[in-house]
Amino acid sequence: MIDSKIIEVNNLIKDYSMGKQFFRALNGVNLSVNTGDFCGLVGPSGSGKTTLLNIIGALDNPTGGDAIVMDKSVNSLNHKEAAKLRNESIGFIFQTYNLLPVYTVFENVEFPLLLLKKNKTEREESVMRALEWVGLTDKANSKPNQLSGGESQRVAVARAMVKIPRIVLADEPTANLDAANSHNILKTMQRLNLELKTTFIFATHDEKVIGYLRRKVMLNDGKVIDDINLS
Amino acid sequence: MFLLKLALRNITHAGLRTWLNVIVLSLAFVSIVLTEGLYDGMSEQVRDAEIDSNVGGGQFWQKKYDPFDPFSFEISHSEIPSDLNKEIERGNASPVLIVSAAIFPRHIIQSVRLKGIDPDQKIVNLPASILKEHSDTTSIPGFIGFRMAKSAGLHAGDYVSARWRNIKGTFDAGDIKIIKVIDINSPLIDKDQIWVPLEKLRKIMQAPGQASIIIVHKGITKIHTSSRDWVFKDRNFLLKDLNENINRKKVYSTFFYVILIGMALLAVFDTQVLSIFKRRKEMGTLMALGMTKWNVIVLFAIEGCLAGILAFIAGSLYGFPLLSYLANKGIILPRMIQQSQFAIGLTLYPKYGLRLYIVTSLILFVSVIVVSFLPTRRITKLKPTDALRGK
Numbered sequence: 001m002i003d004s005k006i007i008e009v010n011n012l013i014k015d016y017s018m019g020k021q022f023f024r025a026l027n028g029v030n031l032s033v034n035t036g037d038f039c040g041l042v043g044p045s046g047s048g049k050t051t052l053l054n055i056i057g058a059l060d061n062p063t064g065g066d067a068i069v070m071d072k073s074v075n076s077l078n079h080k081e082a083a084k085l086r087n088e089s090i091g092f093i094f095q096t097y098n099l100l101p102v103y104t105v106f107e108n109v110e111f112p113l114l115l116l117k118k119n120k121t122e123r124e125e126s127v128m129r130a131l132e133w134v135g136l137t138d139k140a141n142s143k144p145n146q147l148s149g150g151e152s153q154r155v156a157v158a159r160a161m162v163k164i165p166r167i168v169l170a171d172e173p174t175a176n177l178d179a180a181n182s183h184n185i186l187k188t189m190q191r192l193n194l195e196l197k198t199t200f201i202f203a204t205h206d207e208k209v210i211g212y213l214r215r216k217v218m219l220n221d222g223k224v225i226d227d228i229n230l231s
Numbered sequence: 232m233f234l235l236k237l238a239l240r241n242i243t244h245a246g247l248r249t250w251l252n253v254i255v256l257s258l259a260f261v262s263i264v265l266t267e268g269l270y271d272g273m274s275e276q277v278r279d280a281e282i283d284s285n286v287g288g289g290q291f292w293q294k295k296y297d298p299f300d301p302f303s304f305e306i307s308h309s310e311i312p313s314d315l316n317k318e319i320e321r322g323n324a325s326p327v328l329i330v331s332a333a334i335f336p337r338h339i340i341q342s343v344r345l346k347g348i349d350p351d352q353k354i355v356n357l358p359a360s361i362l363k364e365h366s367d368t369t370s371i372p373g374f375i376g377f378r379m380a381k382s383a384g385l386h387a388g389d390y391v392s393a394r395w396r397n398i399k400g401t402f403d404a405g406d407i408k409i410i411k412v413i414d415i416n417s418p419l420i421d422k423d424q425i426w427v428p429l430e431k432l433r434k435i436m437q438a439p440g441q442a443s444i445i446i447v448h449k450g451i452t453k454i455h456t457s458s459r460d461w462v463f464k465d466r467n468f469l470l471k472d473l474n475e476n477i478n479r480k481k482v483y484s485t486f487f488y489v490i491l492i493g494m495a496l497l498a499v500f501d502t503q504v505l506s507i508f509k510r511r512k513e514m515g516t517l518m519a520l521g522m523t524k525w526n527v528i529v530l531f532a533i534e535g536c537l538a539g540i541l542a543f544i545a546g547s548l549y550g551f552p553l554l555s556y557l558a559n560k561g562i563i564l565p566r567m568i569q570q571s572q573f574a575i576g577l578t579l580y581p582k583y584g585l586r587l588y589i590v591t592s593l594i595l596f597v598s599v600i601v602v603s604f605l606p607t608r609r610i611t612k613l614k615p616t617d618a619l620r621g622k
Contacts, residue, residue, distance in 0.1 A: 059519060059615045080523050087521020094619065098516040102244035114233060115521045159520075 007033040013064035025051040027222035040202040043219035049203035058082035091160030095172035097152040099144040106140040109158045130162040150181030167199045186212045238533035256542030259495030261550035268581035270484045280416035283356040286469045288452045291445040291461045304331045308443045312458035325354035326442030332395040336383040347432030362428045370406040376421030380412040397437045496602045503606040515618030528607045535603020
């Protein structure tokens with residue numbers, strides 16, 4: 001599995017309409033990501049990092065070109081197929097954690113497994129294992145509003161990892177965290193990447209994140225301007 | 232099933248948001264059942280009161296008798312035919328003689344009807360036997376209802392002068408002693424009426440053995456007579472005006488019913504619309520985690536419906552004892568309401584049928600489903616990427 005192509009992006013274009021005009025967020029992006037990559041889309045705000053991540057995650061459709069994720073063209077997926085792809089194979093980590101406020105930590109992490117219709121025993125085992133990965137077993141019954149920013153993001157990592165997805169897409173995962181928490185989170189993700197061979201793609205301009213990357217894809221004005229292997 | 236579990240988890244975890252919704256809905260549910268129960272109870276009580284105290288199982292009217300034409304009273308009485316007399320002797324009917332008269336309370340002339348009733352009758356719910364307690368032969372004993380007492384300014388023990396014309400057309404006069412002022416539920420047998428002993432009235436009218444109407448026992452709906460001078464008016468005919476009046480008021484009740492349901496639905500709609508605006512980020516997250524738009528729509532719609540079910544359960548928990556208590560103990564009415572055109576009585580007993588309970592529950596439940604679903608259609612237009620940003 002290692003080094004086999006898991007994502008391929010060909011001449012990807014994404015336009016957003018702004019009244020009568022269009023804003024081109026991606027302008028012919030070409031990129032391929034291998035299984036087990038720990039790579040970052042790096043660039044200034046507005047360079048197209050999040051847009052590219054959303055298209056790879058089948059949350060958005062490109063205006064032109066194609067993104068092939070696990071041999072499936074994102075363009076050709078309907079809502080249901082896109083949801084299935086996200087549900088089964090992709091984990092998301094967001095800058096603002098996006099934990100479900102009325103659920104406990106355990107229930108938040110359990111949620112993707114409920115969507116996958118796993119049985120109760122399997123869910124409990126997987127959730128506790130995921131919480132162990134991020135060191136939050138003692139917070140299983142806490143609500144998100146009782147957690148610090150670092151803890152919340154660790155819950156988000158556990159939620160993304162609990163189903164052991166093929167790909168994790170992390171959009172500015174450390175933007176709201178202090179240095180210590182950022183390193184903690186990144187080390188956890190790095191360890192999971194190595195242990196579980198999960199492909200991690202970050203959208204970031206945080207130097208701390210860049211320090212952990214094994215591959216850095218530089219974006220500017222919707223174009224890939226450099227692709228550096230750091231390993 | 233999975234979405235149901237999630238929705239259940241969402242609303243049980245949502246705390247105040249859920250409970251506010253449930254409280255408003257359950258209050259509407261209990262209020263609707265109570266209002267309808269009050270109305271149904273009132274309608275039934277009014278009908279029963281009319282039947283008990285006035286209509287009975289129907290009435291024979293002397294063929295010229297017209298209750299709306301006081302001038303007809305002079306000619307609308309005649310001897311009771313023998314077949315009806317037999318029914319009266321058997322205790323199946325009771326005659327009433329009705330005479331136009333004028334009284335002079337507070338030195339003002341007032342038109343009234345003198346109604347002769349048998350003090351031993353057990354056909355209608357009127358305390359006619361109190362007329363037997365009067366021993367003064369110089370006056371005519373009589374009892375009146377509180378409406379009559381109020382309009383004429385009369386009290387128990389008062390004497391009032393009365394003038395009438397006997398069947399020969401001769402004016403005659405005498406004093407009536409008010410033995411008692413009683414609570415008569417039906418205004419139809421209260422206002423401008425004085426109840427006197429039948430035989431006494433026959434005597435002063437020089438109309439022995441005569442009557443204007445014969446009230447049939449409420450357990451008997453039809454008695455036959457061969458006489459063509461007497462016409463049977465059944466209960467439907469006698470209650471026609473009352474039923475029309477009740478049906479007219481039913482329109483107001485329905486209006487109130489719709490307003491209460493509308494308020495409940497507005498609460499659900501408002502919560503749903505607010506949820507869809509406030510929980511956009513959550514929707515985006517759910518979609519990112521692998522839910523389809525349709526799943527999210529169904530989830531939110533189920534949440535709304537579950538609020539309806541919870542409201543029904545909560546409403547039943549506190550509403551059932553409350554409504555049962557009111558149905559058993561009744562609601563004491565102010566005198567002002569008793570003086571209205573309806574024969575409500577001192578206490579109003581709400582009446583809740585199973586039909587009312589089921590129909591109200593179903594209407595509310597179906598409406599909640601529709602109202603819960605309507606705002607969720609906006610989700611179909613929602614882009615996951617915008618939702619994730621809370622846009």
